[in-house]
Amino acid sequence: MTADTIKEALKQVKYPGFSRDIVSFGLVRSAAFADGTAKVSVAITTSDPKVPTMLKAEIEKCLRAQPGVKDVIIELAVSAAKAPPAPGQANLGGGTTPAGLKHxxxxxxxxxxxxxxxxxxxxxxxxxxxxxxxxxxxxxxxxxxxxxxxxxxxxxxxxxxxxxxxxxxxxxxxxxxxxxxxxxxxxxxxxxxxxxxxxxxxxxxxxxxxxxxxxxxxxxxxxxxxxxxxxxxxxxxxxxxxxxxxxxxxxxxxxxxxxxxxxxxxxxxxxxxxxxxxxxxxxxxxxxxxxxxxxxxxxxxxxxxxxxxxxxxxxxxxxxxxxxxxxxxxxxxxxxxxxxxxxxxxxxxxxxxxxxxx
Known part of the structure; x- marks a missing residue:
């Protein structure tokens, strides 16, 4: 099990409410594997309190099903979204406003x-x-x-x-x-x-x-x-x-x-x-x-x-x-x-x- 195989496995985890996975969304910031422990870091922006809980459960379920994984550590960073976001604020996955663009x-x-x-x-x-x-x-x-x-x-x-x-x-x-x-x-x-x-x-x-x-x-x-x-x-x-x-x-x-x-x-x-x-x-x-x-x-x-x-x-x-x-x-x-x-x-x-x- 390597960092790459962990990320590949996480492609099975869909972002709640979407058909797209958390890896292609760019939400998985890092992954590592040592001594039977898979460790991943995920960062999301959401105002829905149910999303972090759902994601964490799905990630753990996915990783524990992988061969050689005995334990799982999940670091889930959650940024609370403002409603509505201010101009220039990143939404789901990030991004920056081009210079000169107001709206x-x-x-x-x-x-x-x-x-x-x-x-x-x-x-x-x-x-x-x-x-x-x-x-x-x-x-x-x-x-x-x-x-x-x-x-x-x-x-x-x-x-x-x-x-x-x-x-x-x-x-x-x-x-x-x-x-x-x-x-x-x-x-x-x-x-x-x-x-x-x-x-x-x-x-x-x-x-x-x-x-x-x-x-x-x-x-x-x-x-x-x-x-x-x-x-x-x-x-x-x-x-x-x-x-x-x-x-x-x-x-x-x-x-x-x-x-x-x-x-x-x-x-x-x-x-x-x-x-x-x-x-x-x-x-x-x-x-x-x-x-x-x-x-x-x-x-x-x-x-x-x-x-x-x-x-x-x-x-x-x-x-x-x-x-x-x-x-x-x-x-x-x-x-x-x-x-x-x-x-x-x-x-x-x-x-x-x-x-x-x-």
């Missing part, structure tokens, strides 16, 4: 097909418009972490573009006052990304640490659907100021979005609010048709103890703007769809306590 916000959905990337693109452009009006141009970033299906380049009119390299860092592309980085810039349209978790984690780390973001008031991080490697890698790499959940009104979407919200709460990332997309369709007679039901966004916001930031109706112009690379907030800034996104953007800036023009 980072994850845009998540849980379920695919709810328009999360379209929402993220228009929110980023709306934030850029508000901050430019406030005398802070070029202070918004959009990091597309949807590794398998990046759509941000198309929606931002940057398809086929490539970032420049400055020394060991990538220079994000900029359009509509938003600095953008995406996996879509690094592979061609005909190359599928077939990666396992460690490669995804490495890419997200590089997007955070090896991209020349410069001075940013807000960095939006467009996450893929689900609660898998990309989400967990992000909270380990970048201390988030919070997350916005995007959902459509029907239970098929809100039930999954709620699980996504619970994931962020488990890793001590505060929920900044829920955005309800495709809330209704307005027909030619001006009547609202609730095609996907109604009330779902407000319901999960209440269940998760957060707020409903806004409702985005089903507008054809929003879809058309994404397909043409001209987000509706840019192509039709005076229209109702753009106004909805600016209202949500202003609400987000207020929650982040970022001064801005009304």
């Amino acid at each position: 980072s916000v994850a845009i998540a959905s849980g379920k695919g097909g709810v328009g999360k990337s379209t929402f993220a693109v228009n929110l980023a452009c709306a934030l850029a418009q508000i901050l430019e009006k406030s005398g802070l141009p070029g202070r918004v970033g959009l990091m597309d972490c949807d590794i398998y299906g990046p759509s941000v380049p198309l929606m931002m009119g940057l398809g086929g573009s490539r970032p420049e390299v400055d020394g060991e860092t990538l220079v994000p592309l900029e359009r509509f006052g938003v600095k953008v980085m995406s996996m879509g810039f690094l592979v061609d349209d005909n190359t599928p990304v077939v990666w396992r978790g460690p490669m995804i984690m490495k890419t997200i780390q590089q997007f955070v640490q090896n991209v020349k973001w410069g001075e940013l008031d807000v960095l939006l991080v467009d996450l893929p659907p689900g609660t898998g490697d990309a989400q967990l890698s992000l909270v380990q790499t970048l201390p988030l100021d919070g997350a916005i959940l995007v959902t459509t009104p029907q239970p098929a979407a809100t039930n999954v979005a709620r699980k996504g919200g619970l994931m962020f709460q488990k890793v001590n990332v505060p929920l900044l609010g829920v955005a309800e997309n495709m809330s209704w369709f307005e027909d030619a007679n001006g009547q609202r048709q609730a095609l996907f039901g109604e009330g779902g966004g407000a319901t999960i916001a209440e269940q998760l103890g957060t707020v409903l930031l806004g409702q985005v109706p089903l507008y054809a112009d929003i879809r058309a703007g994404g397909d043409s690379g001209q987000p509706v907030t840019v192509s039709a800034p005076g229209g109702r769809p753009a106004a909805v996104f600016r209202e949500i953007a202003a609400a987000l800036l207020t929650r982040l306590k970022v001064p801005h023009a009304s």
Whole structure:
């Protein structure tokens, strides 16, 4: 039995509530074996008093089952999380805020097909418009972490573009006052990304640490659907100021979005609010048709103890703007769809306590 075999064995121990193990989470700080005694040091950050007890029991059970182990010593360091964490504070596994970045916000959905990337693109452009009006141009970033299906380049009119390299860092592309980085810039349209978790984690780390973001008031991080490697890698790499959940009104979407919200709460990332997309369709007679039901966004916001930031109706112009690379907030800034996104953007800036023009 060696330190390496102990760590290999500990890959069987999952972090409570997740399918990922404590070794890949980076929580095992050291391991040693001498005279039949296995000794491990583990460090976690949690506000749940049940987690340390559960982890310690699972670690001991795992190690005692290994051949040659007669005794087990577990040093479990627990840091109590503040609620919510202050900007720059590490969450589950650590990470540091890049210099010049004031606030980072994850845009998540849980379920695919709810328009999360379209929402993220228009929110980023709306934030850029508000901050430019406030005398802070070029202070918004959009990091597309949807590794398998990046759509941000198309929606931002940057398809086929490539970032420049400055020394060991990538220079994000900029359009509509938003600095953008995406996996879509690094592979061609005909190359599928077939990666396992460690490669995804490495890419997200590089997007955070090896991209020349410069001075940013807000960095939006467009996450893929689900609660898998990309989400967990992000909270380990970048201390988030919070997350916005995007959902459509029907239970098929809100039930999954709620699980996504619970994931962020488990890793001590505060929920900044829920955005309800495709809330209704307005027909030619001006009547609202609730095609996907109604009330779902407000319901999960209440269940998760957060707020409903806004409702985005089903507008054809929003879809058309994404397909043409001209987000509706840019192509039709005076229209109702753009106004909805600016209202949500202003609400987000207020929650982040970022001064801005009304």
